[in-house]
Amino acid sequence: MKRRQFLKGAGAAAVAAGAMTSTTAQAAPEFKWKMVTTWPKNFPGLGTGANYLAKLINEMSGGRIKVKVYGAKELVGALEIFDAVSRGTAEMGHGAAYYWKGKSRAAQFFAAVPFGLTAQEMNSWLYHGGGMELWEEIYAEFGLVPGAAGNTGVQMGGWFNKEINNVADLEGLKMRIPGLGGEVLKRAGGTPVLLPGGEIFPSLQSGAIDATEWVGPYNDLAFGLHKAAKYYYYPGWHEPGTTLECFVNKEALEALPKDLQVIVRNAIRVANQDMLADFTAKNNRALEQLVTQHKVELRKYPDEVLEKLKALSDEVVAEEAAKDPKTKKVFESFVQFRDQAVKWHGVSEQAYLNARTLS
Ligand code: CA
Numbered sequence: 001m002k003r004r005q006f007l008k009g010a011g012a013a014a015v016a017a018g019a020m021t022s023t024t025a026q027a028a029p030e031f032k033w034k035m036v037t038t039w040p041k042n043f044p045g046l047g048t049g050a051n052y053l054a055k056l057i058n059e060m061s062g063g064r065i066k067v068k069v070y071g072a073k074e075l076v077g078a079l080e081i082f083d084a085v086s087r088g089t090a091e092m093g094h095g096a097a098y099y100w101k102g103k104s105r106a107a108q109f110f111a112a113v114p115f116g117l118t119a120q121e122m123n124s125w126l127y128h129g130g131g132m133e134l135w136e137e138i139y140a141e142f143g144l145v146p147g148a149a150g151n152t153g154v155q156m157g158g159w160f161n162k163e164i165n166n167v168a169d170l171e172g173l174k175m176r177i178p179g180l181g182g183e184v185l186k187r188a189g190g191t192p193v194l195l196p197g198g199e200i201f202p203s204l205q206s207g208a209i210d211a212t213e214w215v216g217p218y219n220d221l222a223f224g225l226h227k228a229a230k231y232y233y234y235p236g237w238h239e240p241g242t243t244l245e246c247f248v249n250k251e252a253l254e255a256l257p258k259d260l261q262v263i264v265r266n267a268i269r270v271a272n273q274d275m276l277a278d279f280t281a282k283n284n285r286a287l288e289q290l291v292t293q294h295k296v297e298l299r300k301y302p303d304e305v306l307e308k309l310k311a312l313s314d315e316v317v318a319e320e321a322a323k324d325p326k327t328k329k330v331f332e333s334f335v336q337f338r339d340q341a342v343k344w345h346g347v348s349e350q351a352y353l354n355a356r357t358l359s
Pocket residue numbers: 155213214215239
């Protein structure tokens with residue numbers, strides 16, 4: 001008798017579940033959203049990460065929200081997405097916060113800081129160390145709700161046609177390196193050059209620039225940078241865990257029913273984790289290919305060079321933070337978190353990674 005009742009109950013539950021599935025599958029989207037991005041359409045890792053996020057929102061909402069992704073220049077230019085979402089031309093934007101330095105200097109701390117936080121540490125600071133609240137406060141002025149939507153992990157130091165054996169080797173070096181890292185190179189005697197992704201390879205090949213950084217093995221291999229430079233330096237001290245972002249127009253988000261708001265926020269969180277996993281897996285394979293197949297010379301920056309770059313980075317970042325009170329507030333939270341992470345990760349991640357390579 002008990003068994004029959006159980007089966008009857010299970011059957012009813014299955015029917016109910018089936019009914020729910022078919023209802024949601026048939027529903028027309030209640031919200032049609034646009035996502036504008038700073039990446040060329042389907043750009044490996046970053047553009048595909050934006051596509052994945054849109055797909056997640058479509059699926060998690062059972063089709064109630066339909067997000068259409070636009071590559072750079074399809075709807076607005078790459079660096080116009082912040083304004084476009086702020087004024088409501090699109091509901092969502094996918095980019096990196098350091099692009100909006102001109103809107104808010106503090107934004108840079110939510111993307112990448114030289115000698116700053118790794119991917120794992122960025123997520124910890126944002127979700128459980130007060131970072132997210134600060135980011136929300138900064139973007140609220142623009143009518144935007146930010147979210148971390150991906151991470152490249154530690155990037156590579158860059159491509160060179162000569163060895164970097166000491167700080168003097170950086171003098172006079174024309175290198176494509178944006179943002180705060182570029183300012184650090186300048187103080188080390190180099191000349192930072194700003195170039196969009198598409199112009200990097202021809203500039204390096206023609207000798208218009210001496211060196212370049214880009215992302216990591218996966219993206220660098222796709223650009224063919226190994227064909228224009230011999231030495232591949234590590235680590236990417238200037239971008240130790242670059243965080244990508246998805247910001248949402250605040251009014252559009254708040255116009256959604258509560259359950260859909262939770263879905264959007266959590267889809268962004270899932271996409272954040274997934275991009276790091278994607279980059280890690282693909283960088284593993286691409287590095288092997290660069291070294292074994294393309295015979296790239298892998299080089300570690302000498303400690304002397306890294307020490308100097310770190311000292312200059314601390315100087316540059318502190319000066320940047322002192323320029324306005326909002327940036328200072330974010331900087332203080334960031335630095336306090338980093339100091340703690342240096343201690344904890346010194347006896348955990350770092351100690352383990354060192355131990356793992358002992359022979
Ligand atoms: Ca980079």
